[in-house]
Amino acid sequence: MKLKKFAAGVGLAATVLLGASMPASAGVTFFFPETTFEDDNNDWHFDTNGNGKIDIGERLVSVFELTKTANPFGAGSANIAPEELTGIIDAVVVAKIPGFVPGTFLFLFAPNATSPYVDGASGEIARTWLDATPDLDIPGQNCVSLADCVAKGSDGSVYMSGGFTGDNDEIFAFVGTDDPAVVAAAGAGIDMTAATFAFSMIVNNTGMDFGQVACSPNSLVPVAGDCNPFNGGTGDGLADIAGGGSIKGGAGLGNGAFGRSDFDFNVAPIPEPGSLALVGLALAGLGALGRRAKKA
Ligand SMILES: [Ca+2]
Ligand SMILES: [Ca+2]
Ligand SMILES: [Ca+2]
Ligand SMILES: [Ca+2]
Structure with a gap:
């Protein structure tokens, strides 16, 4: 279970870092690090x-x-x-x-x-x-x-x-x-x-x-x-x-x-502050999971 949670957390971070962000304008989706x-x-x-x-x-x-x-x-x-x-x-x-x-x-x-x-x-x-x-x-x-x-x-x-x-x-x-x-x-x-x-x-x-x-x-x-x-x-x-x-x-x-x-x-x-905040949350979540995994 913990491994699955960890994988899910990594997946979220990877998605936010590498995938399409939420579009800044409703109809335009940006891809990182470049958008065509x-x-x-x-x-x-x-x-x-x-x-x-x-x-x-x-x-x-x-x-x-x-x-x-x-x-x-x-x-x-x-x-x-x-x-x-x-x-x-x-x-x-x-x-x-x-x-x-x-x-x-x-x-x-x-x-x-x-x-x-x-x-x-x-x-x-x-x-x-x-x-x-x-x-x-x-x-x-x-x-x-x-x-x-x-x-x-x-x-x-x-x-x-x-x-x-x-x-x-x-x-x-x-x-x-x-x-x-x-x-x-x-x-x-x-x-x-x-x-x-x-x-x-x-x-x-x-x-x-x-x-x-x-x-x-x-x-x-x-x-x-x-x-x-x-x-x-x-x-x-x-x-x-x-x-x-x-x-x-x-x-x-x-x-x-x-x-x-x-x-x-x-x-x-450049990923917008909202995306960076999500990355931060995801990384914080990974840290918490890591600490729990160490305790167990
Ligand atoms: Ca028009
Ligand atoms: Ca020139
Ligand atoms: Ca130049
Ligand atoms: Ca001419």
Whole structure:
């Protein structure tokens, strides 16, 4: 009996330390030591100079839905529900560098200081909202225009945001064609560009504290180290938010978007005081069991 109790106590402590905690917000479950947010995006390009190509100074705007969280080191995932967690990316191309493959380019992005969607002036590139009355379904494609997608994706309360605040690892880049029509014509499952990003967290209304995650190796940096070799400063290979993915073909989209991107990212939540208190209780319980076992 005592062994069983001891095992149960160890099980409780292990569950609290390693498993999913109680979600800080009702619908979002965090995994320790890292949590992956999985997303589905629709992507728009603002062709300011009208040449049909993605150029320096032009904007990329994405509306996305974060459908679930997962444990990047093992099994375990949880749908985000009953609320929905959605967001908007608004960034400006600041470099367009021809790649080795003709027709491909490395694009580097910076915050859009005049974004109507995120606080680009403070460095925000992406912002998320937690909405108690879900109305956006990116996988199900229920928004019919950029304005409709933005309206459905930016209602609710601001949850978390990320962007550039001066960490030398910060990056938002993709490698691929500069012709959105090529992406738009491709099927939904076809990867058209490789994307990499590392952000600093700017707004945090999650109820959690966060450490940092490795942002390299990534699709541009083959070894661990500075996550952005293009910005003149040397980072330590760590950032608050790190992710990547691809822009997939946009065939069948009827809302003006040219592509569907998949930009999953990781964060490193620190167990909240409530969880630590539970761990303390569990350890105290183990201590009591141990003392009783010694006496017997
Ligand atoms: Ca253009
Ligand atoms: Ca919404
Ligand atoms: Ca750097
Ligand atoms: Ca860093």
